[in-house]
Amino acid sequence: MDLFYLPHLDKHDAVVEFSPDESRHLCKVLRKNSGDSVYATNGKGIQYTIELQHMNPRKTTGIRIGSSIVPPLPYELHLAIAPTKNIGRFEWFLEKATEIGITHITPLLCDHSERTQIKMERLEKILVAALKQCQGYHLPALFPLTPFDSFVSQHPDALIAHCGAGEKKPLHSLVQGTQRNTILIGPEGDFSRCEIALAQSKKMTEVHLGSRRLRTETAAISACCTVALAWQ
Amino acid sequence: MDLFYLPHLDKHDAVVEFSPDESRHLCKVLRKNSGDSVYATNGKGIQYTIELQHMNPRKTTGIRIGSSIVPPLPYELHLAIAPTKNIGRFEWFLEKATEIGITHITPLLCDHSERTQIKMERLEKILVAALKQCQGYHLPALFPLTPFDSFVSQHPDALIAHCGAGEKKPLHSLVQGTQRNTILIGPEGDFSRCEIALAQSKKMTEVHLGSRRLRTETAAISACCTVALAWQ
Numbered sequence: 318m319d320l321f322y323l324p325h326l327d328k329h330d331a332v333v334e335f336s337p338d339e340s341r342h343l344c345k346v347l348r349k350n351s352g353d354s355v356y357a358t359n360g361k362g363i364q365y366t367i368e369l370q371h372m373n374p375r376k377t378t379g380i381r382i383g384s385s386i387v388p389p390l391p392y393e394l395h396l397a398i399a400p401t402k403n404i405g406r407f408e409w410f411l412e413k414a415t416e417i418g419i420t421h422i423t424p425l426l427c428d429h430s431e432r433t434q435i436k437m438e439r440l441e442k443i444l445v446a447a448l449k450q451c452q453g454y455h456l457p458a459l460f461p462l463t464p465f466d467s468f469v470s471q472h473p474d475a476l477i478a479h480c481g482a483g484e485k486k487p488l489h490s491l492v493q494g495t496q497r498n499t500i501l502i503g504p505e506g507d508f509s510r511c512e513i514a515l516a517q518s519k520k521m522t523e524v525h526l527g528s529r530r531l532r533t534e535t536a537a538i539s540a541c542c543t544v545a546l547a548w549q
Numbered sequence: 550m551d552l553f554y555l556p557h558l559d560k561h562d563a564v565v566e567f568s569p570d571e572s573r574h575l576c577k578v579l580r581k582n583s584g585d586s587v588y589a590t591n592g593k594g595i596q597y598t599i600e601l602q603h604m605n606p607r608k609t610t611g612i613r614i615g616s617s618i619v620p621p622l623p624y625e626l627h628l629a630i631a632p633t634k635n636i637g638r639f640e641w642f643l644e645k646a647t648e649i650g651i652t653h654i655t656p657l658l659c660d661h662s663e664r665t666q667i668k669m670e671r672l673e674k675i676l677v678a679a680l681k682q683c684q685g686y687h688l689p690a691l692f693p694l695t696p697f698d699s700f701v702s703q704h705p706d707a708l709i710a711h712c713g714a715g716e717k718k719p720l721h722s723l724v725q726g727t728q729r730n731t732i733l734i735g736p737e738g739d740f741s742r743c744e745i746a747l748a749q750s751k752k753m754t755e756v757h758l759g760s761r762r763l764r765t766e767t768a769a770i771s772a773c774c775t776v777a778l779a780w781q
Contacts, residue, residue, distance in 0.1 A: 409641060416767045451762050487781055527781050530683050535648045542774035549719055549759050 319347060320449045321357035322456075326365055326381055333357070333367050333379040340377035343369065355379070360448060360456030362387050387454040393497045394544050395421035397468050397475065398537045399504035402431035408443050410534035415447035415457055417541040423460040423468060429506035435462050465512050468501070469519060475499035476524045477516045478536060479508045485525040488540060492547045500524070502537045551579060552681045553589040554688075558597055558613055565589070565599050565611045572609035575601065587611070592680060592688030594619050619686040625729045626776050627653035629700050629707065630769045631736035634663035640675050642766040647679035647689055649773040655692040655700060661738035667694050697744050700733070701751060707731035708756045709748045710768060711740045717757040720772060724779045732756070734769045 321339060335343060343349045349369055357365040366383035396419060400407045411422065424435050440459055448456050469475070476491060478500060492498050501508075501516075508516075516523070526539050553571060567575060575581045581601055589597040598615035628651060632639045643654070656667050672691055680688050701707070708723060710732060724730050733740075733748075740748075748755070758771050 413767050413770070416761060416763050417771060418761060451764070489778055489781060527777060529648060529650060529777070531648050532683070535645050538645070538770060539649060539774050539777075542771050543778060545759060545761070545771075546721055546775060546778060549721060 319355060320452050321355060321367070322360060322445050322449055323357040323365065323367075324359050324361075326357065326359055326363075329381060329384070331381045333381060335377045335379070337375050341374045343377050344372055344374040354382075358387075358448070358454045360445070360454070362389055362454050364454055389455050390418050390420060390548075392495070392544065392548050393420045394418065394541065395423065395472075395475075395497075395499040396502060396537055396540060397423040397425045397463070397472070397499070398502040399425045399427045399430050399533060400432040400435050400462070401505065401533050404432065404435075406532070406534045407432075407435075408440070410537050411440060411443050411457075412447040413538050414541050415444055415453065416451045417538065418545045419457045419541055420455070421458045421460065424462045425468060425501065425503075426462050426464045427504050428465070428509035428512055429504045431504060431506075433462075437461065465508070466515065469515060469521065472499050473519045473521060475501055476522045477501045477508065477513070478524045478526055478540065479503055479513055480525075480530070481507060481510070481513050483513075483523060485523040488524045488526055489543050489547065491522065491524060492544045494547065498544050500540050502533055502540065505533055551587060552684050553587060553599070554592060554677050554681055555589040555597065555599075556591050556593075558589065558591055558595075561613060561616070563613045565613060567609045567611070569607050573606045575609050576604050576606040586614070590619075590680070590686045592677070592686070594621055594686050596686055621687045622650050622652060622780075624727070624776065624780055625652045626650065626773065627655065627704075627707075627729075627731040628734060628769055628772060629655040629657045629695070629704070629731070630734040631657045631659045631662050631765060632664040632667050632694070633737065633765050636664065636667075638764070638766045639664075639667075640672070642769050643672060643675050643689075644679040645770050646773050647676055647685065648683045649770065650777045651689045651773055652687070653690045653692070656694045657700060657733065657735075658694050658696045659736050660697070660741035660744055661736045663736060663738075665694075669693065697740070698747065701747060701753070704731050705751045705753060707733055708754045709733045709740070709745070710756045710758055710772065711735055711745055712757075712762070713739060713742070713745050715745075715755060717755040720756045720758055721775050721779065723754065723756060724776045726779065730776050732772050734765060734772065737765055
């Protein structure tokens, strides 16, 4: 079942104009006809039923004939993660996290960050593509690249996952039935001593994700799975 | 810490000849000198200490001066998974599964398989690279592409994860402290009715991985995380 992303479809009976790519897909791949229906989402929990009207491989139009509310995840999961040097790995994380379940993503700028710039528009497109593919109705929120200190100031209740010394709790023990989860995942070189000290000074809870050495994006997906499992 | 993969290093005092790529890496990147040590593994749980002797960016040699046994995962995890049409996704799975923890992988040939051929040598290389990167000492075993019926005959105790109708148990409930785990993950179009019927006729346990719709490779990684978590 193909799902279309139409973020600005507010009004009933609103006319829908599909993009050239979507139009081509509707006409040539899905081979839809006038009068057929497709589903769309605004990424904010609404499922729209669109009745197709004018079929044109460059500009197909339709009309919104119905809408319903799709319940969100029963939990919030906010991952603050240092983007990887190889952006493909970060993009893979965005896709997998969307499939498994995530509500908020903040790219982090850390002392050991290997990537200090990101292209928001491209990353947003990846999230939208992942949402459509897994037929989700709630687009994860992607925040701008945020310095570690700022994020920690805004989220003192967050859990910080790191490989440094010291006593850490297993993540799974802290997310059982916890409705709001915020987890920080460091860059390949881990959080710096300064960053961990700052987190400790704010009494943030330090966690580990098991005894295996995981890449940044793998640690992040492992965290997504851990939270999802706690709510199964 | 760089880890080298030397599968045939059996004897103490054996002379080690590094490949041209490894030699260049040792001389130009790691800037090692004669007398320095590096670690290597044979992928079967042995950690070797190699003392470098002749430094040459095309042909560095060393001598094995020590070895120790590294304990394996406390569990076995055998994933039988239909390779994805996009081989990159399957390669990501191999890499992530090696990081998170897996012992055996069987590529499956199913009714709805979109990929009916695989390049074993390339996939082996990916597993080796993943092992070295995550500093693992136990290379996952990769079996040849196996038809569904054959695999099911050989592994009647396996769990089969599918999206079809019927009562299924959550995977996590079946892997708590289970030392041997074998799980089948179907292709994008899921297992066929015939395949599920065959599994049912053999009284195989049917499982689900939660309520979200997951791609093949995501389902496989989710299964790896679920088993790893059960053993944390």
